[in-house]
Amino acid sequence: MGFFAKISSGLKKTKEAIKRRLFEAFSMKELDDEFFDELEEALITADVGIDATETLLERLRDEIYENRITKPDDARELFKKILIESIDFEIEDFSYPLVILLSGVNGVGKTTAIGKLANMFKLQGKSVVVAAADTFRAAASEQLEVWGERAGVRVVHHGEGSDPAAVVFDAIASAKARGTDVVLIDTAGRLHNKKNLMEELKKICRVVARELPDADFRKYIVLDATTGQNAVSQAEVFSEDIDVDGIILTKLDGTAKGGVVIAIAEQLSLPVLYVGVGEKIDDLIPFDANDFIDVLLDEE
Amino acid sequence: MGIFQNLSERIANVFEKMKNKGRLTELEIKQAMREIRIALLEADVNYAVVKSFIQSVSEKALHEEILKSLTPAQQVVKIVNEELTDLMGTKNAKLAVASNPPTIIMMCGLQGAGKTTMCGKLAGMLKKQGKNVLLCACDIYRPAAITQLQVVGKKAGVEVFEKGQIAPVKIAKEAIKYANKNAFDTVIVDTAGRLHIDEQLMDELVELKKELKPHEILLVVDSMTGQDAVTVADTFNKTLDITGVVLTKLDGDTRGGAALSIRAVTSKPIKFSGIGEKLEDIEAFHPDRMASRILGMGDVLTLIEKAESAFNEEDAKNLQKKLKQNSFTLEDYLEQLENMKKMGNLSNVLNMIPGMSNKLKGVDTEVDEKKIKHTKAIIQSMTVKERRNPDIIKASQRKRIAKGSGTSIQEVNQLLKQFEMSKTMMSRMAKNKGKLPF
Numbered sequence: 001m002g003f004f005a006k007i008s009s010g011l012k013k014t015k016e017a018i019k020r021r022l023f024e025a026f027s028m029k030e031l032d033d034e035f036f037d038e039l040e041e042a043l044i045t046a047d048v049g050i051d052a053t054e055t056l057l058e059r060l061r062d063e064i065y066e067n068r069i070t071k072p073d074d075a076r077e078l079f080k081k082i083l084i085e086s087i088d089f090e091i092e093d094f095s096y097p098l099v100i101l102l103s104g105v106n107g108v109g110k111t112t113a114i115g116k117l118a119n120m121f122k123l124q125g126k127s128v129v130v131a132a133a134d135t136f137r138a139a140a141s142e143q144l145e146v147w148g149e150r151a152g153v154r155v156v157h158h159g160e161g162s163d164p165a166a167v168v169f170d171a172i173a174s175a176k177a178r179g180t181d182v183v184l185i186d187t188a189g190r191l192h193n194k195k196n197l198m199e200e201l202k203k204i205c206r207v208v209a210r211e212l213p214d215a216d217f218r219k220y221i222v223l224d225a226t227t228g229q230n231a232v233s234q235a236e237v238f239s240e241d242i243d244v245d246g247i248i249l250t251k252l253d254g255t256a257k258g259g260v261v262i263a264i265a266e267q268l269s270l271p272v273l274y275v276g277v278g279e280k281i282d283d284l285i286p287f288d289a290n291d292f293i294d295v296l297l298d299e300e
Numbered sequence: 301m302g303i304f305q306n307l308s309e310r311i312a313n314v315f316e317k318m319k320n321k322g323r324l325t326e327l328e329i330k331q332a333m334r335e336i337r338i339a340l341l342e343a344d345v346n347y348a349v350v351k352s353f354i355q356s357v358s359e360k361a362l363h364e365e366i367l368k369s370l371t372p373a374q375q376v377v378k379i380v381n382e383e384l385t386d387l388m389g390t391k392n393a394k395l396a397v398a399s400n401p402p403t404i405i406m407m408c409g410l411q412g413a414g415k416t417t418m419c420g421k422l423a424g425m426l427k428k429q430g431k432n433v434l435l436c437a438c439d440i441y442r443p444a445a446i447t448q449l450q451v452v453g454k455k456a457g458v459e460v461f462e463k464g465q466i467a468p469v470k471i472a473k474e475a476i477k478y479a480n481k482n483a484f485d486t487v488i489v490d491t492a493g494r495l496h497i498d499e500q501l502m503d504e505l506v507e508l509k510k511e512l513k514p515h516e517i518l519l520v521v522d523s524m525t526g527q528d529a530v531t532v533a534d535t536f537n538k539t540l541d542i543t544g545v546v547l548t549k550l551d552g553d554t555r556g557g558a559a560l561s562i563r564a565v566t567s568k569p570i571k572f573s574g575i576g577e578k579l580e581d582i583e584a585f586h587p588d589r590m591a592s593r594i595l596g597m598g599d600v601l602t603l604i605e606k607a608e609s610a611f612n613e614e615d616a617k618n619l620q621k622k623l624k625q626n627s628f629t630l631e632d633y634l635e636q637l638e639n640m641k642k643m644g645n646l647s648n649v650l651n652m653i654p655g656m657s658n659k660l661k662g663v664d665t666e667v668d669e670k671k672i673k674h675t676k677a678i679i680q681s682m683t684v685k686e687r688r689n690p691d692i693i694k695a696s697q698r699k700r701i702a703k704g705s706g707t708s709i710q711e712v713n714q715l716l717k718q719f720e721m722s723k724t725m726m727s728r729m730a731k732n733k734g735k736l737p738f
């Protein structure tokens with residue numbers, strides 16, 4: 001509910017929102033080429049990408065045929081169902097001790113999401129420590145420290161240019177010593193085509209696996225909803241390199257729809273766990289496939 | 301990457317199917333246009349922009365000459381490429397200079413686009429050009445944004461003006477006063493990232509503009525942006541009348557279709573690109589390179605030139621014959637490798653071939669003298685039979701060959717893998733009469 005309310009309030013502000021296109025498509029009289037063209041346009045404009053769009057429309061065509069549907073209006077519920085199914089995943093509950101690592105390219109919102117997650121766990125009564133493993137970007141650990149203060153959690157950091165794996169090691173040592181429930185790891189933004197930086201990330205993961213072999217270790221990739229088809233490439237490579245468990249989709253308070261996560265779900269079966277809908281500490285919401293598709297289809 | 305089939309290949313496929321039917325028809329051009337459309341959409345060019353682009357290219361492509369041409373695929377790709385390069389604009393990295401200094405440059409854009417980093421890069425670049433630059437910190441919202449600008453400024457060796465978290469308009473006003481008093485000739489103003497639909501924060505930029513009267517308002521855009529790039533660029537442009545665009549994170553593997561979308565809706569020049577995280581990683585924007593990048597063609601033109609100078613016609617004919625008879629051996633491979641050396645680094649060359657880069661993942665394609673020497677040694681450690689038919693080389697033979705050549709089994713494996721790849725690539729070239737596969 002909160003998710004939907006926040007996003008739709010953002011949407012209302014835009015004149016350009018993917019509009020009523022889908023609505024228009026569905027209120028047409030016939031299931032002709034024009035109908036499918038309208039659907040195609042709506043999906044592509046939402047960054048679903050041409051490949052996934054074609055797959056989804058193919059699926060819709062099949063079901064329309066199988067169910068002998070002749071009216072666009074009836075196709076609407078069907079299409080919604082197809083879309084929801086494509087991104088609805090069963091997610092295993094967390095167990096503790098829990099380690100969450102956030103990865104992703106530069107500027108997508110990793111550090112902010114760490115702050116929001118810290119706050120979320122804190123509110124659930126868990127103890128939290130954050131590892132400032134972005135030792136590269138200017139003022140990254142200062143930024144994280146502000147978030148640590150806001151959430152009221154400890155932040156472990158070393159100096160700029162130090163070894164990120166060592167920061168993680170220390171944070172875990174501290175968590176072990178104090179019996180902390182949750183370790184959150186903020187990493188430096190890195191483009192997935194930079195091999196040495198991806199190696200660094202693997203090393204961090206090895207440290208976690210070695211130091212806390214029995215912990216629940218989740219690795220998420222943070223994606224910016226404004227990103228286009230390159231997000232598929234990002235998810236693909238991060239998954240290959242560190243076996244990502246899921247996605248945090250940020251900046252959904254803008255006008256971009258983040259439809260690329262549908263392409264990613266189709267191709268890599270990666271679920272979205274949380275969405276970011278603003279810059280405040282409580283602007284992180286568990287992902288809900290129904291709401292997401294409602295917003296994508298611009299329905300209320 | 302993997303999922304993108306190359307445009308040139310696709311168009312070639314369309315025409316391939318019609319090959320035996322003689323001349324091309326309008327229908328075939330239409331099908332080629334469909335492939336171009338897919339390529340552009342995959343590259344994140346905005347849906348509406350693609351539509352009008354295809355329309356204008358279709359008109360050009362329907363000319364007689366192309367329909368009659370023996371190499372219609374090339375012709376079509378050429379037209380598309382030219383048209384796209386045209387749309388991308390001319391190289392225009394010049395920044396306005398105030399007749400009455402200081403020159404004021406204001407940066408703006410969405411959250412996480414790379415404004416602060418770009419401020420540092422511009423400052424570093426201008427300083428090298430002999431300017432006396434002042435950076436001004438007006439991002440009072442994001443935690444540690446001011447500190448980040450200070451660190452960046454220090455690296456660039458320029459002073460940073462900041463007043464903590466007071467109203468940005470006040471900071472800007474004082475910064476200009478300070479610049480005047482201290483003879484700074486350039487002021488670069490960093491602003492907070494904001495959503496284009498955040499009216500309050502967009503108003504703040506309007507106020508800043510009023511106060512600063514900047515000579516440049518640069519919109520910083522992430523090159524990985526998707527379909528929404530048009531909305532974002534259009535809103536910023538309408539609100540602020542920007543003077544130019546900076547495209548960041550181009551060192552990634554994005555096709556960067558947003559560049560085209562932004563040009564289309566704002567018609568403002570793209571002035572610079574960010575190509576890395578370091579201070580020096582800034583360059584003038586190259587419209588022509590962007591065009592072929594969006595099309596996913598690699599640097600095909602350069603490759604053609606290089607290939608033509610490395611292989612003479614006779615070589616090509618011989619090679620073609622061998623490939624046809626399936627008698628391309630490791631000995632031929634060695635010879636080709638020597639030829640390749642003339643063309644430069646193999647991975648560069650292979651990456652230029654449409655559809656090739658995704659097949660190269662995990663394969664070491666670096667060619668250097670030492671490697672060729674090793675390759676020679678490995679091949680020479682094989683029996684003639686093995687050289688002619690590498691399929692018979694099993695594990696035990698590999699061990700022997702490695703030992704004999706003073707290399708490792710991995711190296712032998714790698715060579716065999718590379719051989720297979722080259723064979724595939726070359727037979728593709730052969731199929732196209734020694735021409736490249738499109």
Ligand SMILES: Nc1nc2c(ncn2[C@@H]2O[C@H](COP(=O)(O)OP(=O)(O)OP(=O)(O)O)[C@@H](O)[C@H]2O)c(=O)[nH]1
Nearest residue numbers: 106107108109110111112189251276277278411412
């Ligand atoms: N509107 C909006 N802005 C966000 C959201 N999440 C993050 N941001 C903003 O995006 C910008 C970048 O966020 P960061 O958290 O610094 O991103 P990062 O991935 O840690 O960046 P690097 O460490 O530099 O790679 C900041 O200005 C954030 O306030 C969101 O959900 N909505």
Ligand SMILES: [Mg+2]
Nearest residue numbers: 110111134140
């Ligand atoms: Mg960060």
